[in-house]
Amino acid sequence: MLSKDPYDILGVSPYATDDEVKRAYRDLAKKYHPDLHVDNPLAELAQDKFREVQEAYDAVMQERASGMPHSYQSGNGQSGTYNNGRAADPFGFGGGYSNQGYQNNYNNNYNNYQQRQNQYRGESGNDPCNCCMELWCLDSICECMGGDLIRCC
Amino acid sequence: MFGYIRILKPELKVREYNRYRSFYCGLCRVLKKNYGFSGAITLTYDMTFLVMLLNSLYEPEEQTRTGRCELHPLTRRTFISSEMTAYGADMNILLAYYKQLDDWHDDNDPKGLAMSGLLKRRARGIISKYPRQAEAVRTRLHQLSLMEKHQVMEPDTAADLFGELLGQIFCMKEDVWKQKLYEMGFYMGRFIYLADALSDLEQDKKHGKYNPFSEKEPTQEEARVLLTTCMAECAARFETLPVLRDVEILRNILYAGVWSGLPEANTEERQADAE
Incomplete structure (x- = not known):
């Protein structure tokens, strides 16, 4: 069980994109990986830190999966690509995107996420x-x- | 059965396509080097996806070579391989070996006997190196063949069996990613099995062959929901993995490519081209 905020452990903001969280995890995991500290007197500490980083990552991704959409916010503009895939609707429902169920779920989650963001901005709103x-x-x-x-x- | 887990080429950047191609050729090269020509012909897009997925997750050292291929001698090719390519090649052979063995035992298919004989010696090494995966492949394929033999019309159960098989193959090692990779493989396996059964339904009915959907053919909407749910669950697990390298190629496959291999999609494309 984590005693610290998982975002603090990973060193990222709660509003970081999924890619930023993943990058932070990868960098820390590489730094504290047990295989890199075999002959090190601080090996146990590194292992504890590695486990903590792993738990923090799992906690963040679980929280985001349950309440927030997986993020296409990496800013490279690819997110719209598959929505328009012509061949992505083999059962002839039109609209070009056969993952409609998944897309609807994504939209609902994204709306929930936006509402939660507005709450965090304070009771007074704008x-x-x-x-x-x-x-x-x-x-x-x-x-x-x-x-x-x-x-x- | 295999071949659904492919790219949708028009949606990939040229750079991404070239990289995917390099992994595909790299896998073929490792198969040929380790298992000869009979190994190389077992090459699948599905294992190429697995190689790229594990490569992106573990980020091992990659070896890049250029050279010529016997089947495509005119242009030089790039071959990318890593520790994951060797694993993908081993799993390719394992699946091919047990599949051919099943074909021989169940259908007395002489090709099954011939191919399994060719692969037997090579498969023995893989079975002893990866007992967990080998056991999963052997038992699940056997259970599927029993369902076929006794004409058990339960598509969900059959899909779960194939899912368990692929789930174990996706777990290269028993580490922190074991559960996520297993679930990803499980849902992808379900998708592959159901997509294959739905695609073959008409032909199987015509020729009186076993198909778990024969008794109760699903409507288009039911089929769409069935397949979409599988890939949605698979993709959801994927997005929780800390994958950054080649992530757009993997997303191309998971969100678009898997649909392009279905026969209805090909019909649409042919009609569009004709127009």
């Missing part, structure tokens, strides 16, 4: 009234303590 209120509160607290955040307030 409401300007709330933003203004918060700034006024901050300015008032600042003035109580002898400062003045917003001079015109």
Whole structure:
């Protein structure tokens, strides 16, 4: 069981793309692989670290598989390619993409992911009234303590 | 049975296609070197996929050579091989050996006797080196042939058997990736078996041959859902693996190429070309 945040162990942001998570895992796994520390007095430590990295990777991928779509966000523009594959619909349903069921699941998961992202951005959302209120509160607290955040307030 | 796990060439970059081709030729070369001509003719796209998948997962050292091939003497070819190519070649032979043995025992097919005889000596070494995989191939193929013999019309059970077979082959070693690779192979095996059975259904019915769908032919929609679910599960496992090298070639195969080998897809292409 991991005591630390798996993203911290891998050294990536929770918003990192899948490819970034995989790259981070590969780099750490290469660094702490037991075969590279056979004659090293710190071999046991390396092994513990290797196991921790492995568990962190598994935890991140499991979390993403359960709630978030696997990401095509590597930015190389390939994600649209297979959606238009003409030969990808052998049973003649048209639309060109026979993985419709999988694609629908992907879309649903992606929408859930977007909603969750909005929650993380704060309860206030993008409401300007709330933003203004918060700034006024901050300015008032600042003035109580002898400062003045917003001079015109 | 094999040949569904292929690329969709028009959707690959030229660079990616050349790399895939180099792995395919590399596998053929290793088969020929280790097992002679009778080994080389067992070459499949499916094992090429496995070689590339394991290569991307473990990132071993690759050996790249250029040379000429006896079957294609006019152009120089590039051959890429690694430790995974040797494994893919061994699994190729294992599958071919047991398949030919089954053909001889079940159908008295003389070609089965001849081919299994040719491969027997080579297969013996592989069986002792990979007992887990050899046992899985032997037992599952035997169970499938029993289902055929007794005309058991349970496509799901048969697909699961083939899935278990391929699942064990996908696990090259018993390590942290064992479970994910097994599940990936399992669902891919299910897909291969079901796709093959559905493709052959019409011909099998005409010739009175065994097909698990003979009694209850699925509708187009049912068939589509069946096959899509298998590949969706397979692809889901794939995406959890830390694969970065050649990932677009592997995705081409998993998301597009597997559908291009089905006969309906080829009919569509021929019609489009005719227009």
